[in-house]
Amino acid sequence: xxxxxxxxxxxxxxxxxxxxxxxxxxxxxxxxxxxxxxxxxxxxxxxxxxxxxxxxxxxxxxxxxxxxxxxxxxxxxxxxxxxxxxxxxxxxxxxxxxxxxxxxxxxxxxxxxxxxxxxxxxxxxxxxxxxxxxxxxxxxxxxxxxxxxxxxxxxxxxxxxxxxxxxxxxxxxxxxxxxxxxxxxxxxxxxxxxxxxxxxxxxxxxxxxxxxxxxxxxxxxxxxxxxxxxxxxxxxxxxxxxxxxxxxxxxxxxxxxxxxxxxxxxxxxxxxxxxxxxxxxxxxxxxxxxxxxxxxxxxxxxxxxxxxxxxxxxxx
Amino acid sequence: xxxxxxxxxxxxxxxxxxxxxxxxxxxxxxxxxxxxxxxxxxxxxxxxxxxxxxxxxxxxxxxxxxxxxxxxxxxxxxxxxxxxxxxxxxxxxxxxxxxxxxxxxxxxxxxxxxxxxxxxxxxxxxxxxxxxxxxxxxxxxxxxxxxxxxxxxxxxxxxxxxxxxxxxxxxxxxxxxxxxxxxxxxxxxxxxxxxxxxxxxxxxxxxxxxxxxxxxxxxxxxxxxxxxxxxxxxxxxxxxxxx
Numbered sequence: 419x420x421x422x423x424x425x426x427x428x429x430x431x432x433x434x435x436x437x438x439x440x441x442x443x444x445x446x447x448x449x450x451x452x453x454x455x456x457x458x459x460x461x462x463x464x465x466x467x468x469x470x471x472x473x474x475x476x477x478x479x480x481x482x483x484x485x486x487x488x489x490x491x492x493x494x495x496x497x498x499x500x501x502x503x504x505x506x507x508x509x510x511x512x513x514x515x516x517x518x519x520x521x522x523x524x525x526x527x528x529x530x531x532x533x534x535x536x537x538x539x540x541x542x543x544x545x546x547x548x549x550x551x552x553x554x555x556x557x558x559x560x561x562x563x564x565x566x567x568x569x570x571x572x573x574x575x576x577x578x579x580x581x582x583x584x585x586x587x588x589x590x591x592x593x594x595x596x597x598x599x600x601x602x603x604x605x606x607x608x609x610x611x612x613x614x615x616x617x618x619x620x621x622x623x624x625x626x627x628x629x630x631x632x633x634x635x636x637x638x639x640x641x642x643x644x645x646x647x648x649x650x651x652x653x654x655x656x657x658x659x660x661x662x663x664x665x666x667x668x669x670x671x672x673x674x675x676x677x678x679x680x681x682x683x684x685x686x687x688x689x690x691x692x693x694x695x696x697x698x699x700x701x702x703x704x705x706x707x708x709x710x711x712x713x714x715x716x717x718x719x720x721x722x723x724x725x726x727x728x729x730x731x732x733x734x
Numbered sequence: 735x736x737x738x739x740x741x742x743x744x745x746x747x748x749x750x751x752x753x754x755x756x757x758x759x760x761x762x763x764x765x766x767x768x769x770x771x772x773x774x775x776x777x778x779x780x781x782x783x784x785x786x787x788x789x790x791x792x793x794x795x796x797x798x799x800x801x802x803x804x805x806x807x808x809x810x811x812x813x814x815x816x817x818x819x820x821x822x823x824x825x826x827x828x829x830x831x832x833x834x835x836x837x838x839x840x841x842x843x844x845x846x847x848x849x850x851x852x853x854x855x856x857x858x859x860x861x862x863x864x865x866x867x868x869x870x871x872x873x874x875x876x877x878x879x880x881x882x883x884x885x886x887x888x889x890x891x892x893x894x895x896x897x898x899x900x901x902x903x904x905x906x907x908x909x910x911x912x913x914x915x916x917x918x919x920x921x922x923x924x925x926x927x928x929x930x931x932x933x934x935x936x937x938x939x940x941x942x943x944x945x946x947x948x949x950x951x952x953x954x955x956x957x958x959x960x961x962x963x964x965x966x967x968x969x970x971x972x973x974x975x976x977x
Binding site: 463466467468469470488489491492494496498500502503504505506507511515516518519520521561 | 736737740741744747748751752815816817818819820821822823824825826827975976
């Protein structure tokens with residue numbers, strides 16, 4: 419559905435996107451992940467038809483981003499990061515205005531449908547200027563789905579919301595993503611784990627990783643972490659843990675807890691339990707802990723830094 | 735066409751909800767009212783017949799102050815609040831946005847001009863056998879064409895800048911300059927004199943429209959100025975995308 423080919427964007431001398439390549443298939447929900455300034459918003463703006471790329475292009479629904487900009491804008495819904503709205507308009511008149519700009523037939527019905535989806539029908543005649551941040555976000559979402567677009571681009575749709583509002587927006591994304599293609603950017607990693615079929619991690623204008631959230635964890639953790647908690651001091655046991663077959667490392671997590679890393683295909687937990695019992699301590703907790711996406715992310719960006727510095731060393 | 739209409743309709747409702755528009759209307763009516771009153775007094779004193787020029791000429795001059803107040807935010811504010819991003823990702827062309835914004839402001843001022851019509855109507859009651867209708871019609875036509883060119887300049891500077899106050903002063907400066915650019919023409923060479931006179935907006939208004947002369951050359955002058963400025967506005971909006 420979306421095919422991005424060698425997309426680059428320069429702001430003056432600063433390169434914001436550096437030859438981006440990725441594909442998104444129809445009906446996929448893809449999370450676009452990266453630190454601030456990685457190029458997420460720039461990519462979104464280019465795909466939405468707001469900014470032209472410096473080089474490269476994207477094909478959306480077999481239409482070229484540059485040549486068929488209007489056609490693409492017709493099938494795309496876009497929620498910008500800042501959720502810009504007209505404060506002097508009512509929710510209904512704003513959505514009707516946007517619907518008219520899209521030449522929608524039966525605008526009133528479509529507005530009602532979108533408002534029902536975001537649960538704002540009873541506030542429809544209220545002024546946008548009086549809305550809370552969460553409600554503005556929902557109005558923005560209603561605007562983005564008003565014309566039932568095939569492609570939905572959401573730029574940090576949950577930023578600045580309280581937990582229950584985040585939950586609502588995520589449900590909306592999930593619901594809409596059942597039939598349509600969604601690309602949404604975020605830097606909240608748990609969101610990606612909950613919502614996405616696939617993750618794109620971007621840093622400094624380039625794609626670092628492209629994978630499913632589960633695969634990503636598997637690939638990068640290099641095995642599983644096991645957390646052990648006892649009622650007593652665990653420090654004397656660390657060396658014993660390290661000798662267990664399959665365990666590659668052990669670190670203390672405070673006085674009474676430790677974390678060990680186990681190679682894939684090894685089950686070290688029974689042996690760990692035996693060691694603890696033999697020492698005369700009670701085992702309180704023994705659980706497998708996956709590497710969180712946060713850790714993966716830090717690891718990935720750190721890897722990049724190291725490889726970049728090695729490269730520059732080679733040059734010297 | 736439909737997009738232009740949608741944009742201009744939203745502009746008009748925006749003006750009607752904004753205090754700036756009411757203040758501009760109030761200022762225009764107040765000042766024209768005062769001038770009207772003074773002229774009536776003078777006319778009674780000297781038992782001379784007042785003419786509609788007394789009303790039309792100040793309207794034209796006041797537009798230099800009022801047009802920038804209305805157009806200053808048309809693009810600049812949308813850029814500042816980010817709404818330009820949603821508009822520019824909707825399926826409409828950049829020129830449709832510019833023309834829609836222009837048309838909205840032209841409608842607004844057109845409405846205001848209709849309100850000022852009340853003064854010549856009153857004047858008509860005082861004078862026997864009535865005021866010169868020819869000057870009234872050609873004068874208002876001139877003011878309308880002038881206003882539409884002024885508005886297009888205002889839209890252009892608004893598309894150029896991100897700050898509406900800056901847009902006000904830039905538009906005001908440009909309009910004032912174009913209104914009196916032929917003033918130093920005495921000092922210029924004969925050919926320079928001609929060019930400055932041609933570019934002067936007031937030179938296409940005072941000697942012709944205000945004296946009851948409707949000349950095609952002047953109509954074309956104002957219309958082409960409008961079109962050029964709308965074209966520049968579109969170009970500057972497109973340039974924003976490339977920034």
